[in-house]
Amino acid sequence: MKRQMILGIVMLCVLSVGSLLARAEDKTSLELWLISTPIEGITEFFEEVSQRFEADKGCKIDIVWVAREDMYNKLLTSVAAGVFPDIVIDILGQGIALSRRGVLVPVNDLVKEVGEDRFFKGILEMQRDPDGNYWALPIFSHPACFHFRKDWLQEAGVDTKYEQDSEGNWHVWAIDSWSDVLAVAQKVTKDTNGDGQIDRWGLGLQYARTGDTFGWVSHLIYSFGGYIYDYKEKRVAFDSPETLEAVQLISDLYNKYQVVPPDVTAWGEFENNLYIQHPEQAKVAMVINSYSIVPWCQKNAPEMVSKIGTAPYPKARYRFRVEAGQAEALLIFKTDKLNLSKQFARFMMDKDLQVKGIKLSGGYWSPCRSDVLADPYFEQIPMEMRMAMENDKYLVSLGWPTSGMTPELAEVANSYILQDITTRAAVDKWDAKSIVQEATRLIEEIFE
Amino acid sequence: MLLYKKKYLYFTVPVFVFLGLMIIFPIVYTIFVSLERSRATDPERYFVGFDNYRKLLVNPRLWQAFKNSLVYAFLGAFAKFWLGFGFALLLNRSFKGRSLARSLLFLPWVIPVVAWCTTWRWMYSTHLGIINRLLLLLGLVREPLNFLGARSLALPSVLLVGITEGYPFFMVTLLAALQAVPDTLYEAASIDGASGWQQFINITIPSISGVIKISLVLGIIWSWNSFPVVWLLTKGGPSDATHLLVTLSYEYAFIRGRYDYGASLSVITVLFLILLFLLLRRLQRGGDVGEEG
Numbered sequence: 001m002k003r004q005m006i007l008g009i010v011m012l013c014v015l016s017v018g019s020l021l022a023r024a025e026d027k028t029s030l031e032l033w034l035i036s037t038p039i040e041g042i043t044e045f046f047e048e049v050s051q052r053f054e055a056d057k058g059c060k061i062d063i064v065w066v067a068r069e070d071m072y073n074k075l076l077t078s079v080a081a082g083v084f085p086d087i088v089i090d091i092l093g094q095g096i097a098l099s100r101r102g103v104l105v106p107v108n109d110l111v112k113e114v115g116e117d118r119f120f121k122g123i124l125e126m127q128r129d130p131d132g133n134y135w136a137l138p139i140f141s142h143p144a145c146f147h148f149r150k151d152w153l154q155e156a157g158v159d160t161k162y163e164q165d166s167e168g169n170w171h172v173w174a175i176d177s178w179s180d181v182l183a184v185a186q187k188v189t190k191d192t193n194g195d196g197q198i199d200r201w202g203l204g205l206q207y208a209r210t211g212d213t214f215g216w217v218s219h220l221i222y223s224f225g226g227y228i229y230d231y232k233e234k235r236v237a238f239d240s241p242e243t244l245e246a247v248q249l250i251s252d253l254y255n256k257y258q259v260v261p262p263d264v265t266a267w268g269e270f271e272n273n274l275y276i277q278h279p280e281q282a283k284v285a286m287v288i289n290s291y292s293i294v295p296w297c298q299k300n301a302p303e304m305v306s307k308i309g310t311a312p313y314p315k316a317r318y319r320f321r322v323e324a325g326q327a328e329a330l331l332i333f334k335t336d337k338l339n340l341s342k343q344f345a346r347f348m349m350d351k352d353l354q355v356k357g358i359k360l361s362g363g364y365w366s367p368c369r370s371d372v373l374a375d376p377y378f379e380q381i382p383m384e385m386r387m388a389m390e391n392d393k394y395l396v397s398l399g400w401p402t403s404g405m406t407p408e409l410a411e412v413a414n415s416y417i418l419q420d421i422t423t424r425a426a427v428d429k430w431d432a433k434s435i436v437q438e439a440t441r442l443i444e445e446i447f448e
Numbered sequence: 449m450l451l452y453k454k455k456y457l458y459f460t461v462p463v464f465v466f467l468g469l470m471i472i473f474p475i476v477y478t479i480f481v482s483l484e485r486s487r488a489t490d491p492e493r494y495f496v497g498f499d500n501y502r503k504l505l506v507n508p509r510l511w512q513a514f515k516n517s518l519v520y521a522f523l524g525a526f527a528k529f530w531l532g533f534g535f536a537l538l539l540n541r542s543f544k545g546r547s548l549a550r551s552l553l554f555l556p557w558v559i560p561v562v563a564w565c566t567t568w569r570w571m572y573s574t575h576l577g578i579i580n581r582l583l584l585l586l587g588l589v590r591e592p593l594n595f596l597g598a599r600s601l602a603l604p605s606v607l608l609v610g611i612t613e614g615y616p617f618f619m620v621t622l623l624a625a626l627q628a629v630p631d632t633l634y635e636a637a638s639i640d641g642a643s644g645w646q647q648f649i650n651i652t653i654p655s656i657s658g659v660i661k662i663s664l665v666l667g668i669i670w671s672w673n674s675f676p677v678v679w680l681l682t683k684g685g686p687s688d689a690t691h692l693l694v695t696l697s698y699e700y701a702f703i704r705g706r707y708d709y710g711a712s713l714s715v716i717t718v719l720f721l722i723l724l725f726l727l728l729r730r731l732q733r734g735g736d737v738g739e740e741g
Contacts, residue, residue: 073702076488080707097489197591207597209683263574263594274576281576407489415704420685427599427686446487446704 029060030340031085036065041360053347059340068211072414079103086341088331091211093126093398095135095331097410105332106133110345118369122395123327128404136329137345140357140365142290143388147276148175150309152200152285156187160309170387172311178249181286181314185259188285202259204275204284207426213419215326216288221246222400223316229399229409236408236447238440246316248432251425264426277304288313290326292363292385310384312391327368351375366392408447417442481711488705500712510713512688513696514720517672520607520692525667527611532618540626557616565680568609572596596682602689610677614670618663625659626652665728672721693717
């Protein structure tokens with residue numbers, strides 16, 4: 001029995017040492033974590049990337065698909081456990097959030113190789129800390145899409161024609177600002193079949209704890225001139241008068257003007273699209289989104305293509321689009337395969353490869369660099385999709401009004417606190433002051 | 449004797465090592481983390497004593513989650529029990545298609561919880577879900593119900609999914625217990641003129657009372673610690689209306705990056721559970737003494 005026990009222990013030791021050695025010597029593969037999406041083209045793209053990289057460099061890419069909502073906590077736990085992947089392509093400035101843990105490699109050299117001025121400013125600044133280090137390399141952005149039902153707006157007497165401004169940007173002037181949007185939403189919201197129930201709503205603002213909700217809430221706050229980080233006081237600040245004004249509008253849209261359907265509180269990731277693009281079940285005239293629904297309509301409901309319009313995100317004081325956090329960026333971890341990881345990052349920076357990815361994503365991704373956007377492919381796509389992609393020039397970092405990001409901001413971005421503002425407005429019908437007070441308390445709770 | 453002791457050790461040491469690594473260490477480590485300030489993105493950690501507990505115990509979110517956990521655990525376990533018991537009694541009789549019925553009724557236990565919850569999410573959808581469509585068609589409601597988004601409906605809706613997912617355990621356990629009751633008892637009772645109800649109260653219930661008690665206690669513990677149903681359906685929302693202590697603990701640790709609060713909440717959750725367990729044991733003993741008396 002004793003001999004068997006010793007034999008067992010020896011075998012265990014041999015296996016453990018063997019697996020450790022195997023791991024140390026396994027320098028021919030990279031572990032890559034990606035956000036999973038239901039879009040087939042994206043899976044196809046990364047399969048091709050993996051095959052081409054293996055053919056070029058002899059290095060296999062082990063792809064791990066992670067649900068978008070799980071990526072942040074999976075990263076945090078893997079870092080805490082000390083076992084992390086070689087590369088991650090993720091959103092929301094995760095690189096900055098993890099920068100203090102000493103597990104990431106700054107990508108300043110790679111950014112310089114591509115050329116800082118080629119990236120859209122907001123997207124790049126989203127990856128930069130106050131010391132000037134870039135902690136992630138932007139790969140793709142998501143187009144800024146404010147979709148509207150042309151037919152319903154026209155029926156309400158709204159002029160939906162596109163016009164260019166002096167800088168060549170396309171606009172639909174009738175829904176150019178948040179006050180325009182509110183006025184149009186009030187016109188459109190009505191009971192169309194006379195049963196006493198409103199069945200057509202002005203605006204569908206997604207509630208769920210998703211990136212899209214984060215996108216529109218942060219956009220609204222920043223376009224009013226609000227901010228989340230006070231650089232003077234060096235603290236996360238959610239209580240500026242401009243933020244209060246923006247949150248009041250969110251609350252009013254649900255409660256005072258009642259132009260948002262009450263059931264949005266249960267809408268999931270794709271439901272705001274469903275309620276504008278569905279040929280029979282559509283019930284909202286305008287939605288805000290982080291990708292184009294035009295390709296979906298082309299494939300699944302061609303009769304809807306002519307009915308769906310795209311406009312820039314509405315402006316308040318500023319025409320900002322604070323969705324830089326939606327850009328997908330590549331993080332390089334401090335592993336023993338650093339050189340291979342950097343080679344992969346360079347490989348992903350290839351212009352033609354990025355164009356191919358955007359093409360395959362079918363409106364989900366857009367370029368995050370001006371040289372990629374200048375590719376002839378983007379001249380051929382529908383004007384509305386191109387317009388949405390060009391709007392990425394309005395992106396600002398969450399660190400606005402100063403540039404760059406802080407780990408605190410990145411943490412707030414991942415905390416669902418901004419998303420929960422909509423619940424307090426829509427479900428609990430709180431006023432802006434109470435909502436802001438609670439959000440401030442919850443933010444302070446993260447850092448106390 | 450010495451050889452016997454050594455052999456005994458050979459078998460028990462690996463078990464203790466396993467328990468130590470997999471159960472004791474995480475528990476001790478969780479308690480340790482709960483006594484320090486520990487944030488996911490901040491490498492600096494330091495001892496704060498019971499400060500995290502003090503802050504959490506005055507936090508209204510904890511008490512909201514505690515109330516929800518009580519409702520979810522007790523109502524959930526009892527509803528699962530009654531539903532399971534009903535089906536077990538039905539399946540204990542012989543009828544045509546019993547095997548098929550047993551398989552179908554057992555299905556929710558076999559289906560992965562993610563698939564089960566996703567299906568329910570679709571069914572609950574306000575304008576596209578089948579439940580609202582049926583309610584509107586039958587004229588039971590004038591406008592669709594916001595099952596997962598309205599404060600008053602969210603917890604009952606989540607609870608219903610938990611019940612439908614969890615009742616097969618009770619059904620199978622109680623069915624096994626029912627099948628172990630000797631037929632001779634019922635035959636003797638019938639000869640003595642006992643009615644079906646009398647047989648149920650005086651033979652069935654006492655014969656399976658041990659299984660009932662243990663399955664109810666297990667049901668309450670499992671429901672108390674149930675995470676996936678709530679997280680997959682509502683993530684604790686809207687406005688904490690469906691947060692349980694376990695989901696709140698997860699949110700603090702892995703969404704807000706406060707490992708310390710998450711760990712403290714886990715310890716509090718377990719302490720509440722131990723208290724509940726002691727209370728249940730006391731009630732059970734009281735019942736037993738009453739029965740004996």
